[in-house]
Amino acid sequence: MDAVDVTRSRRFSVAPMMDWTDRHCRLFHRALTGRALLYTEMVTTGAVRFGPRERLLGFSPEEQPVAVQLGGSEPAELAEAARICEGFGYAEINLNVGCPSDRVQDGRFGACLMAEPVRVADGVAAMKAAVQVPVTVKCRIGIDDQDPELALDELADAVLAAGCDALIVHARKAWLKGLSPRENRDVPPLDYDRVFRLKARRPEAHISINGGIGSLAEAEALLRPRAGVALDGIMLGRAAYQNPELLLGVDAAIFGAAAPHEDARSAVESLFPAIADHLAAGGRLSNVTRHMLGLFPGQPGARAYRRLLSVEGPKAGAGLDVLRAALDLVRERGSLGAPAEAAA
Missing domain, CATH: 1.20.58 (Methane Monooxygenase Hydroxylase; Chain G, domain 1)
Incomplete structure (x- = not known):
């Protein structure tokens, strides 16, 4: 799977979701859409380096294109984990800069890294030097009391300068103090316009949007230009998992192709x-x-x-x-x- 194919598939992707997007889920989703980019659950760099790799990373070639999402913050560890994942055949390496859970914060990765754009950029640069497949970042628009106008631009500029191939933005803040991970999926208000402003500012970058998209119709609407600015991709999470039948319409609506099966x-x-x-x-x-x-x-x-x-x-x-x-x-x-x- 080369970068061109992944770039096209990134037009519509199914989000990495803990306890949900395992290899069985991905094979099922692939039977519904032949074109969308699918993601693994997040796996930490420590688990990749020292854990049962086949159980954590093994997948069927029929699932392709598949991206693996890594959780980590140490550049050398990210590079090593990325090399291992590339060896398993993943089409893309994605870095998690959006998960708000306490466990993730304790490990100094996930959404808390929004406060450390230079560290994130160093991790991206290390992975880019280690692998041939695309390296991408999934982030929030900010955390806690950050100004999303400044925080998102700082992160985007840093990782794009480091060679990041695409930025997937969950269009709401993560509140690390005061909200649970579940509440962080719904309580902070969505700000799709902020993602469009990022794309307007960095038109050369591949920018995908995620967060609160409940249907294929909503996904199509977000792919339509606003004031001459068009996003490059859509990522659906819970809606695609909880109502997987909507994936049967993705290939026709987003890619102009026939679905793998009629029903x-x-x-x-x-x-x-x-x-x-x-x-x-x-x-x-x-x-x-x-x-x-x-x-x-x-x-x-x-x-x-x-x-x-x-x-x-x-x-x-x-x-x-x-x-x-x-x-x-x-x-x-x-x-x-x-x-x-x-x-x-």
Whole structure:
């Protein structure tokens, strides 16, 4: 996967989400969109360097293009971790400068690095010197009492000067004092205009926007120019995970291409061989199906589908027959792919 392909795929990406965007989730999402850039969960430089690498970093080639998100702040450690990740075949290395959790702050990485743009730039420069694939940064517009006009410009200028290939901006502050990580996803107000002002100021840079985007229609709207300024990409997080069916529309709406499958059921069925391999290796069905619970919103049978997978999927010995039975609950009570008049 070369940089040109990744740049095009960055037009629409699915955000890195802890406990959610694992390899099973990504393979499922890839069955829904063939073009979007997918991200791993954040993995720390220490885990990459000293942890069980295959379990943390292994992925299927069918998931490509995939970016790995690193958490860290020491340039030498970031460079070493980036080299290891490149060796696994990732198409992009992304640095987390946006996570507000206490654990991340204690490790001196994530959103707290908004206060240290020079350190972030040093990390980017070290990774750029270590790998051939693109190096990108995901950040906030500021933290705590920072002025977003100054904070975002300082970070952007520093990392772009260091060779950063793209900046993905979560368009709200992170309040490290007084708000929980969950509250930081919703409470600080969104400021999309701030991201457009950054793009206007740095038109040569690849700037993507993230935060609070709830639908494909909203994503398309944000990709339309404002006062002659157009952003380069959109990143969706919770909306894409909780309503994965929207990903079926991404390839046509964003990339002008056909979706990999005509509906959600055929997308899931295409994964049966991979699921069978996972089960044969000792994995549980729920490792995969927990990412599929958001399918078929509003369709008759959707509630029964979710209930069956939630109850039977985690049980030892649950196999593809459970998933087939769950899908049949929707098929028998409503037409797949078409909106239903009422939810079951």
